Structure formats: structure tokens, C-alpha cells
Amino acid sequence: MSNMQPEEYENTGWLSYFSRHKTTYTASDIHKISNELNNVRKNLTATQYAYGELSSELKALKSLQEQQRLVDEYEQRAAGSKGSKSTDKRLKEQADEIKSLKSDLASCRNELSKQIAALKVSVGEQSKKKGVFGGGGKPSHGNPPPAGSNAMTLSLESRIIAAEVQIDQLTTGHTDRLSALEQKVGQLEQTGGSSSVDYEVRLNALERDFTRKLQDLTDLVVELQRKLAKSEAKQVEMVQRLSTAQTTLYEQLEQRYDEQCGKLRELQVRLSHLGQHDDVDSTFV
Structure with a gap:
């Protein structure tokens, strides 16, 4: 044991060192080898436990990523639904505004039509009275109508023409406004449609990307499990x-102990024989 170097034991192991340098073994050597085997078993148990922990963590990670995927998908769908609801709300408001404008235009036309009808009735009544003079007598067919009556008739006709012009202007203005609103609604509908298509495209891209990453993670788990099985083997x-x-x-x-015991017994026999020869020689002296 005097020629043994502990650093060499630490680097190569007791069993490896003994197999190269030792021919006989003591109880201390056997004890060291047994301790080394026990340490190997402990390391194996620790390695198996560590691999088990790693496998559990990978399963937990996979479950967590699946939950995160579901959460992200729900949030994306919720955001898209919110955007669609906002667009629908704006379109509904525009439609309500168009209905209100149409109602206003219809009421304006009705009001102007009533005014025109009233003016026409008034003109008719004035026409009937245009030949009548101050005493309340019958009009003379051969005489021209008075100048005041003609002036009143012209004034009423001017008011009728002005009212018709105003109706045309209002109709034109409301029609233009309705056309602009309808055009805006069309643009909003197109924008909403394109946004929905873009959202679907982005969502599909995100799903493909997540599926690819999940597949990579699954492949990693399978590879780690394969390496774990190989390491355990x-x-x-x-x-x-x-x-x-x-x-x-x-x-x-x-076997060597038996050999050494045999050699020891043989040596003892030889020593006993030598002792007997010494006694015989001493008797002749």
C-alpha cells in the first residue's frame, strides 16, 4: 500500500487502479472497492431521479404552453370580435343617420307641398276676385282687370316659383348628402371586410407558427426521452x-487467499521440519 497514490485513485478509480497494479488484495482494498461500487449505485439513482424530474418538468412545460396557446387564441378571437362589433356599431349609426335624413327630407317635401297647395288655393281665390270692384257688383267682361289684382297674382306666382326652387335645392342638397353617406358606408363595409380577411390571415399564420413550435417542442421531448432511456440502459x-x-x-x-493459506501451511511444515533438524544436531554436539 506504500506505493499507492491517492490522486491516481481519484482519477481512475480504485477498481481500475487495483486491476493494473495489484496482485494481492487486503481487506482495506476490498472495502474501498465496495465503497466505489456503492457510490456508483448512488450516482445511478441520483441520475435516474434527475431524469425523472426533467421529464416531469417537460410535461409541465408542454401543458403550460398548451394553456398559453388557448389563452392567446381566446384573446385574439375576443379582440377580433370586439373590432367587428365596433364596425357594426359604426355602420348601424350611419344607417340610422341615413334614415333620419330621409325622414327629414320626406317631412320637408310634405311641408312644402302643403305650402304650394295652400298658395295655389289662395291664387285661385284671388283669380276669382280679380274682376270684382269695390261695390261688390259683378265683373264686367269687356273691361280689363284692375292693376292691383294683376300685381297680387304675379306676387303669388313668384312665391310659388321661389318655393319650388327651394324644394329643388333642398332635394338636391339632401340627395348629395345621402349619396356621400352611402359612399362612406360602402367604404366602411369594404374596410371592415378587408380587416376581417387580414385578421383571418394573421390568425392562420399565428396558428401555423404555434403548431410548428409545438411540434419542435414535442420532438425535443421525444429526443430527451430517448436519451433518457439510452442513459438508463x-x-x-x-x-x-x-x-x-x-x-x-x-x-x-x-482463490488467492486459498493459495496464500496453502503456501503458509507449507511454510509452517517446512519450519517445523527445520526445527526438528536443529534439535537433532544439538544432541550430537
Whole structure:
């Protein structure tokens, strides 16, 4: 044991060192080898436990990513639904405004039509009275109508013409406004449609990207599980080899112990014979 170097034991192991440098083994050597085998078993158990923890963490990570995917998908759909509701609300407001303008235009036309009808009635009544003079007598067919009556008739006709012009102007203004609003509604509908299509495209791209990443993660988990199984197989093989080496070592130790015991008995016999010869020689002196 005096020529042994501890640093070499630490680098190569007791069993490896003994197999190269030792021919006989003491109880201390066997104890060190046994401790080394126990340490190997402990390391194997720790490695298996660590791999088990890693596998559990990977499963938890996969579950967490799946939950995150569902949350993101729900948030995206909620955001898209919110945008669609906002667009629908704006379109509804525009439609209500158009209905209100149409109602205003219709009421304006009705009011002007009533005014025109009233003016026409008034003109008719004035026409009937245009030949009548101050005493209330009948009009004279041969005489021209008075100048005041003609002036009143012209004034009423001017008012009728002005009212018709005003109706045309209002109709034109409201028609233009309605056309502008309808054009704006059409643009909003087109924008809403394009936004919906763009949202679908982006959502499909996100789903494809997440599916690819999830597949990569699944492949990683499968690869880690394969490496874990391979490492466990190697650890089991190593333990079996160490156990076989330990058994072989014990058998060699027993065999060498028996050989040493035989040599020791033989030496004792020789020593006993030498002692007897010494006694015989002393009797002749």
C-alpha cells in the first residue's frame, strides 16, 4: 500500500487502479472497492431521479404552453370580435343617420307641398276676385282687370316659383348628402371586410407558427426521452458490469487467499521440519 497514490485513485478509480497494479488484495482494498461500487449505485439513482424530474418538468412545460396557446387564441378571437362589433356599431349609426335624413327630407317635401297647395288655393281665390270692384257688383267682361289684382297674382306666382326652387335645392342638397353617406358606408363595409380577411390571415399564420413550435417542442421531448432511456440502459449495463467485476474480484481474492493459506501451511511444515533438524544436531554436539 506504500506505493499507492491517492490522486491516481481519484482519477481512475480504485477498481481500475487495483486491476493494473495489484496482485494481492487486503481487506482495506476490498472495502474501498465496495465503497466505489456503492457510490456508483448512488450516482445511478441520483441520475435516474434527475431524469425523472426533467421529464416531469417537460410535461409541465408542454401543458403550460398548451394553456398559453388557448389563452392567446381566446384573446385574439375576443379582440377580433370586439373590432367587428365596433364596425357594426359604426355602420348601424350611419344607417340610422341615413334614415333620419330621409325622414327629414320626406317631412320637408310634405311641408312644402302643403305650402304650394295652400298658395295655389289662395291664387285661385284671388283669380276669382280679380274682376270684382269695390261695390261688390259683378265683373264686367269687356273691361280689363284692375292693376292691383294683376300685381297680387304675379306676387303669388313668384312665391310659388321661389318655393319650388327651394324644394329643388333642398332635394338636391339632401340627395348629395345621402349619396356621400352611402359612399362612406360602402367604404366602411369594404374596410371592415378587408380587416376581417387580414385578421383571418394573421390568425392562420399565428396558428401555423404555434403548431410548428409545438411540434419542435414535442420532438425535443421525444429526443430527451430517448436519451433518457439510452442513459438508463447504459447505467444498468455499467452496474451489471461492476457487479460482475466485483464478483470476479471476490472469486480471485478467495482463490488467492486459498493459495496464500496453502503456501503458509507449507511454510509452517517446512519450519517445523527445520526445527526438528536443529534439535537433532544439538544432541550430537
